[in-house]
Amino acid sequence: xxxxxxxxxxTRGIPEATVARLPLYLRALTGLxxxxxxxxSSEELAAAAGVNSAKLRKDLxxxxxxxxxxxxxxxxxxxxxxxxxxxxxxxxxxxxxxLGNLGAALANYGGxxxxxFRVAALMDADPKLTGKMIAGxxxxxxxxxxxxxxxxxxxxxxxxxxAGAAQEVxxxxxxxxxxxxxxxxxxxxxxxxxxxxxxxxxxxxxxILAFHxxxxxxxxxxxxxxxxxxxxxxSGAMVRRRPSSAPKSDREPGVQPA
Amino acid sequence: xxxxxxxxxxTRGIPEATVARLPLYLRALTGLxxxxxxxxSSEELAAAAGVNSAKLRKDLxxxxxxxxxxxxxxxxxxxxxxxxxxxxxxxxxxxxxxLGNLGAALANYGGxxxxxFRVAALMDADPKLTGKMIAGxxxxxxxxxxxxxxxxxxxxxxxxxxAGAAQEVxxxxxxxxxxxxxxxxxxxxxxxxxxxxxxxxxxxxxxILAFHxxxxxxxxxxxxxxxxxxxxxxSGAMVRRRPSSAPKSDREPGVQPA
DNA sequence: TAGATTGTTAATCGATTAACAATC
DNA sequence: TAGATTGTTAATCGATTAACAATC
Numbered sequence: 218x219x220x221x222x223x224x225x226x227x228t229r230g231i232p233e234a235t236v237a238r239l240p241l242y243l244r245a246l247t248g249l250x251x252x253x254x255x256x257x258s259s260e261e262l263a264a265a266a267g268v269n270s271a272k273l274r275k276d277l278x279x280x281x282x283x284x285x286x287x288x289x290x291x292x293x294x295x296x297x298x299x300x301x302x303x304x305x306x307x308x309x310x311x312x313x314x315x316l317g318n319l320g321a322a323l324a325n326y327g328g329x330x331x332x333x334f335r336v337a338a339l340m341d342a343d344p345k346l347t348g349k350m351i352a353g354x355x356x357x358x359x360x361x362x363x364x365x366x367x368x369x370x371x372x373x374x375x376x377x378x379x380a381g382a383a384q385e386v387x388x389x390x391x392x393x394x395x396x397x398x399x400x401x402x403x404x405x406x407x408x409x410x411x412x413x414x415x416x417x418x419x420x421x422x423x424x425i426l427a428f429h430x431x432x433x434x435x436x437x438x439x440x441x442x443x444x445x446x447x448x449x450x451x452s453g454a455m456v457r458r459r460p461s462s463a464p465k466s467d468r469e470p471g472v473q474p475a
Numbered sequence: 476x477x478x479x480x481x482x483x484x485x486t487r488g489i490p491e492a493t494v495a496r497l498p499l500y501l502r503a504l505t506g507l508x509x510x511x512x513x514x515x516s517s518e519e520l521a522a523a524a525g526v527n528s529a530k531l532r533k534d535l536x537x538x539x540x541x542x543x544x545x546x547x548x549x550x551x552x553x554x555x556x557x558x559x560x561x562x563x564x565x566x567x568x569x570x571x572x573x574l575g576n577l578g579a580a581l582a583n584y585g586g587x588x589x590x591x592f593r594v595a596a597l598m599d600a601d602p603k604l605t606g607k608m609i610a611g612x613x614x615x616x617x618x619x620x621x622x623x624x625x626x627x628x629x630x631x632x633x634x635x636x637x638a639g640a641a642q643e644v645x646x647x648x649x650x651x652x653x654x655x656x657x658x659x660x661x662x663x664x665x666x667x668x669x670x671x672x673x674x675x676x677x678x679x680x681x682x683i684l685a686f687h688x689x690x691x692x693x694x695x696x697x698x699x700x701x702x703x704x705x706x707x708x709x710s711g712a713m714v715r716r717r718p719s720s721a722p723k724s725d726r727e728p729g730v731q732p733a
Numbered sequence: 734t735a736g737a738t739t740g741t742t743a744a745t746c747g748a749t750t751a752a753c754a755a756t757c
Numbered sequence: 758t759a760g761a762t763t764g765t766t767a768a769t770c771g772a773t774t775a776a777c778a779a780t781c
Contacts, residue, residue: 233771258739259740274738274739282739284739285738286740287781289738302686305682309685318576318579322577323677328678372688399684421499423569426631426655426656428497428560428561430562431561516763529749532764547761
């Protein structure tokens with residue numbers, strides 16, 4: 218069931234970091250296309266996508282030589298080439314499992330349909346939800362998951378269930394033949410080799426922002442004191458062992474001897 | 476308004492990649508904590524977080540020497556240290572702008588409140604939404620944005636508006652004093668230096684999955700033929716110029732001369 | 734041709750990881 | 758003490774970027 222080959226082998230040498238930026242370029246190009254701009258330079262496109270122009274040119278060079286020196290890139294031609302590289306010139310039926318607030322938001326999200334993704338089914342374990350119309354289609358019971366996947370040739374599943382249900386849903390999707398999963402549930406999923414999982418975690422993004430925000434606010438470091446004896450939801454246990462030998466409070470990890 | 480200093484200077488040398496993983500570790504540790512596990516080894520914690528144990532130890536070493544050789548890490552103590560490093564031991568009032576499906580999902584998302592984030596206000600430009608109760612609070616009109624930010628000391632804004640409104644909302648948030656933005660709108664935002672933006676893009680995640688899926692399905696490469704004369708939503712213009720000199724169809728980008 | 738801009742090189746930077754000395 | 762596991766080193770790998778020759 219798993220292929221046993223790594224990503225880098227599979228992807229004809231296009232770096233992951235580049236793949237992750239292609240949709241950005243595609244979006245910027247689509248905007249130019251809608252404004253009927255015929256041609257764009259790497260400098261302009263890079264600015265529109267929010268990246269460095271050298272990086273843009275290097276990224277595009279992995280796809281082929283699609284620009285013209287002295288002129289730039291033909292917008293429509295590049296839209297097509299990136300779409301093809303990303304696999305967006307074909308139709309991808311997806312199934313969304315879990316139709317709470319987030320699942321409903323995803324079902325209604327226009328960005329899917331416009332890019333070759335077709336919502337083949339909306340599924341939920343709650344019988345009260347089955348039959349409810351969301352984004353123009355009736356929610357089906359998750360019991361039908363296997364048949365829906367097989368009948369529609371679904372290879373991409375979107376998980377918007379509570380954390381507790383995510384792994385079981387994943388297992389069933391994978392057993393039914395799904396090989397790519399977009400996970401919105403706050404859990405680490407275990408999947409067999411050959412199955413790709415991407416994770417979107419709302420709270421993690423906020424936590425990363427909080428980290429930087431903290432550095433800006435007080436500037437410099439958060440207090441390096443012992444933890445308080447009592448705090449919100451934190452037990453006294455943490456006050457316990459602090460390695461007595463630790464001389465770490467004043468070290469500078471950025472300055473290490475070569 | 477901008478500090479003019481780069482991230483790396485500001486963050487006491489903790490690599491961005493490490494910062495991005497700390498919330499993962501925190502989540503895994505919280506799970507252990509709830510199960511009253513007192514101590515965990517780097518091997519176990521790494522498995523729970525889905526990373527390599529050497530990477531975990533290196534990441535934690537940036538925070539200090541919080542483990543005990545031969546024993547492992549004290550779960551509660553590490554929870555506290557990571558929380559503190561991420562700035563989660565303080566309260567972060569956030570404002571959510573845009574209460575369509577996604578905004579409502581975010582407002583209802585429990586993961587925020589449990590980690591020091593407090594939803595100070597829900598705001599929308601649609602007068603029909605103002606006053607509506609979502610997640611226990613009334614939606615307010617976006618006209619009040621500046622006063623809400625100032626009165627609550629909001630430094631983090633979450634944008635869940637349509638793409639067209641995102642930049643204006645951003646400008647207003649920034650003018651009012653917000654210095655971190657979590658952007659769910661499918662647009663590149665322009666912000667002054669010193670303001671952090673993180674972007675969550677649902678359709679981009681799916682596109683990355685499609686790329687890998689394509690490689691699995693047909694295996695190997697998508698057809699490298701000229702684009703079709705007509706295709707779904709693609710104009711004939713793209714058939715135009717293909718550089719005549721391009722000898723690229725058979726090159727191997729992975730094998731470059733050193 | 735002169736000007737513009739790509740595609741590529743090579744240097745640099747940052748992240749990952751195996752291995753192991755330190756040490757509980 | 759013997760066994761276990763951290764914290765750190767150093768090698769490797771991958772990503773970024775300035776610079777510029779190629780060429781439209």
